[in-house]
Amino acid sequence: MIAPRSLTPDVQLRLATLDDDIGLADAYVRSWDHLKEWEPDRADSWFTPAGQRERLTGTLERYKDGRTVPWVLVEGERILGGITLNDLVPGPFRSSSLGYWLAVDRVGRGLMTRAVETVAEIADTELKLHRIEASTRTDNVASQKVLHRTGFTQIGTAPTYLHIAGAWRDHHLFQRVLNDRAPGA
Template identity: 80%
Template sequence: MIAPRSLTPDVLLRIATLDDAAGLADAYIRSWDHLKPWEPDRPDSWFTAAGQRDRLTSSLERYKDGRTVPWVLVEADRIVGAITLNDLVPGPFRSASLGYWLAIDAVGRGLATRAVEAVAEIADTELRLHRIEASTLTHNEASQRVLLRNGFAQIGMAPTYLHIAGAWQDCNLYQRILNDRAPGA
């Protein structure tokens, strides 16, 4: 089990639980106008506790299997964001994909930068990964700054990479090499 980490004196990064379903739904509802340009189209159920519980159930099953690590950012018992390592691959690849978002009331406080920094450290020291990758829409400069501040390098641009905000969108691709350890070392 990955231990919680303080990102600031008031914000905790911890593994998501099923009890977070209502808090995640609330965070999406209050932040959807802010998040919508960066997210896939979502069904109405996405914005309900039941919809988030279904999503969390699936995500936590993948966590038990070692394929995903889902965190939430919590401030005063209120969810203000989430960050996930997806598609963890063992063996010679030792890699995962990173995704994150912040609620509107958490933007501009350095929380995304701190969360990515903490997850990169966990990926290196606890999960023993070699690299993590991330993508951003080509015009998402704020997310690109978060990645660059955390040692990610742009490795390419993928045309029509993700279906976001109702259309296929071009994305910049990034990676961070965490270490040069051999697998299993």
């Protein structure tokens, strides 16, 4: 179990739970006008507690299997965003893919930069990963700044990489090498 971490005196990074269904639905509804430019199209159920509970159920099953680590950023009981390490690969690869989002009223305050840095530290010291990869739409400058500030380097560009906001979009690809330890060390 990964312990919660304080990102600021008021904001905590902690593992997601099924009880986050209402808070996540609320955060997505509050911020969708901002997020929809960067996210895949979502069914109406995505914005409901039932839809988020269904998503969380699958995500937490993958967490139990060691394939995903889902966190939420919270201030008291209010969810401000999420960050996830997906597709954890053991063995000689020791890698994972990073995804994150932040509620519109918290953008531009350095909060996601602190969250990404904290997750990278956990990935290195607790999960013993070697590297983390991430991607952003080529025009998502704010997200690219987060990655650059937290030690990621751009390693390429993938044409028509993901279907986002109704179309196939080009993405920049990034990685952060965490350490040079041998697998298992």
